[in-house]
Amino acid sequence: MSEDLAGAPCDVVLPCLDEAEALPWVLGRLPEGYRALVVDNGSRDGSPEIATRLGATVVRASQRGYGAACHAGLLAATAPLVAVMDADASLDPQQLPTLLAPLRAGTADLVVGARRLVSRDAQPWSLRLANVEVARRVRRRTGVDLRDVGPMRAALRLPLLALGLEDRRSGYPVETVVRAADAGWRVLGQEVDYLPRRGRSKVTGTPLGAWRAVRDMSAVLAR
Structure with a gap:
């Protein structure tokens, strides 16, 4: 394990749009040494x-969009390590240490959470199919063996900033993997539990929302 990273703190970027119902559970489960940056994207x-x-530390992201919120959180972060995860209680912060373990050990440069559904209710069928197709395209484009490009991931903050990510919509997770692979990073998939979210999804909760997300991700792969 790298001595520099063994006990290093981690800032956790939580893009947030109307997640009042889920935030108490999410923030209450953050392990010690993990600071929450809740990036508000226009909540009412x-x-x-x-x-x-x-x-939690609240960061305001005036530009709407998942990627815009992630970028604002990344700019506000100060810890050597940074993680990103949804604020809707679909992902358990208690699994962050497992996600970050390869980074701390120096065996990976980017760790991407591969969602393991704990129940069928955790994700609609339309989105499950879309995720399978997106992962297939990412594997073909990058050669990285990922079965899911989910919303939970971790990396060193300064190298991640240096990738110069530009997408400000739903293509941001795919762009992260593509640019990291193109830069020669060691990209690793790590299984994480995926739970039924709390509250209504504002992005992918409908077939139309899922289609828009796939469209954004496809646009990144086409560049």
């Missing part, structure tokens, strides 16, 4: 106030 349900009351 009091999410920023709830996050502040629970001790």
Whole structure:
């Protein structure tokens, strides 16, 4: 294990749009040494106030879009390590140490959470099919053996900033993998539990939303 990273803190970027119902559970399960950066992307349900009351650092992202929120959080982060995960309680912060273990050991440069559904209710069939297709395209484009390009991932902060990610919509996770692979990074998939989200999905909760997300990701792969 790298001595420099063995005990290094990690900033956790949590893109947030109306996640008042989920935030208490998510923030309450952050392990010691992991600081929450809740990136508000225009919430109207009091999410920023709830996050502040629970001790999180709130970052405002004026530009709408998943990638815009991730980028704002990355710019606000200061820890050597940074992780990104959804704030809707579909992912368990208690699994962050396992996700980051390859980074701390120096055996990976980017770790991507591969979602393992704990129940069929965790994800609609339309999105499951879309994820399989996106992962197939990413494997073909990069040669990286990933079965899922999910919303939970971790890397060293400064190298991640240096990748110069440009997508500000749903293509951001795919662009992260593509640019990392093109830069010669060691990209590793790590299984993580995927739970039924709390509250309504604002992005991929409908077939139309799933189609838009796949469109954004496909545009990244086509560049």
